[in-house]
Amino acid sequence: GENVEQHPSTLSVQEGDSAVIKCTYSDSASNYFPWYKQELGKRPQLIIDIRSNVGEKKDQRIAVTLNKTAKHFSLHITETQPEDSAVYFCAASKGTYNNNDMRFGAGTRLTVKP
Amino acid sequence: SAVISQKPSRDICQRGTSLTIQCQVDSQVTMMFWYRQQPGQSLTLIATANQGSEATYESGFVIDKFPISRPNLTFSTLTVSNMSPEDSSIYLCSVGTGGQPQHFGDGTRLSIL
Numbered sequence: 673g674e675n676v677e678q679h680p681s682t683l684s685v686q687e688g689d690s691a692v693i694k695c696t697y698s699d700s701a702s703n704y705f706p707w708y709k710q711e712l713g714k715r716p717q718l719i720i721d722i723r724s725n726v727g728e729k730k731d732q733r734i735a736v737t738l739n740k741t742a743k744h745f746s747l748h749i750t751e752t753q754p755e756d757s758a759v760y761f762c763a764a765s766k767g768t769y770n771n772n773d774m775r776f777g778a779g780t781r782l783t784v785k786p
Numbered sequence: 787s788a789v790i791s792q793k794p795s796r797d798i799c800q801r802g803t804s805l806t807i808q809c810q811v812d813s814q815v816t817m818m819f820w821y822r823q824q825p826g827q828s829l830t831l832i833a834t835a836n837q838g839s840e841a842t843y844e845s846g847f848v849i850d851k852f853p854i855s856r857p858n859l860t861f862s863t864l865t866v867s868n869m870s871p872e873d874s875s876i877y878l879c880s881v882g883t884g885g886q887p888q889h890f891g892d893g894t895r896l897s898i899l
Contacts, residue, residue: 706887715878715890716829761828767886772819774888776829 674699676764678777686785691752693780695762696744702764705745707736710779711758719760720747752784788813788881790891798897799869806865807894809879814859819888820852821878829878835862869898 675698685691697705706721722729722736722745729736733752738745749756759781765774789812799805809818818835833841833854841854856862866873874897882888 704886715892718887718889721887772817772831772834774831778828 674702674764674766674773674775676762676775676777678762678780680780681778682781682783684783684785685752687752687754689752691747691749691756691782691784693747693760693762693782694744695746695764695777696742697764698743699764699766700740700743701766702743704765704767704774705736705738706763706765706774707747708761708763708776709758710761716761749782752782754784754786757782757784787887787889788815790879790881790889792879792891792894794894795892796895796897798899801870801898803869804865804867805869805896806863807877807879809862809864809891811860811881815881816859817882818856818862819880819882820854820862820864821880821890823876823878823893825875832864832877835864866896869896871898874898 678695703724707719708716709719710716720731720734720736722738733750735748759779761779762777763774791810793808820832821829822832823829831844832847832852833843835841835854835856837856837859851867853865876893876895878893879891880888
């Protein structure tokens, strides 16, 4: 089955700097890659996702890039703010309608220092 | 996106007892899932709750320990049976079809003494 690796496990940046979190996946058939943000004590919330027919997607300060050949995708947060501090999870899925094959990375704890 | 309500939000239980967690969605959804998130860890899928049929369990999870019901397209329950301290976790309900965004409930924080 799918295996998703996520790095780094912890990341500390100064407010205003950029943060990059990287994930690799093992199954070349995976075609859907969401990113979730989980604040302390709260539910994981979808912040951005990308499909395999797209190489990059942006939403304000957040962007995700996908390299299908290398089987890796990355989350980029620019102009970080203290409220970006959270645990971020990447995931990968083959998108089979009636099956849940979505697998999550181990998570990255991002700390943004004011 | 669907509004997902989970009950209880937290509980402290004695070992050997069982707890049933409820998940209610404000609209009909095809797929409902149950996840476990151990302290400081990632999300691990327990099972897919199938409407009108037995749940589909992932490797390492069995029906006797985690019985699941899904009587209709808006509701599901997960029971954690014969609990031990190792079952202390956050249990999360989520909804979404394969390859589509999944949305999570607030979770049930479970502690076993």
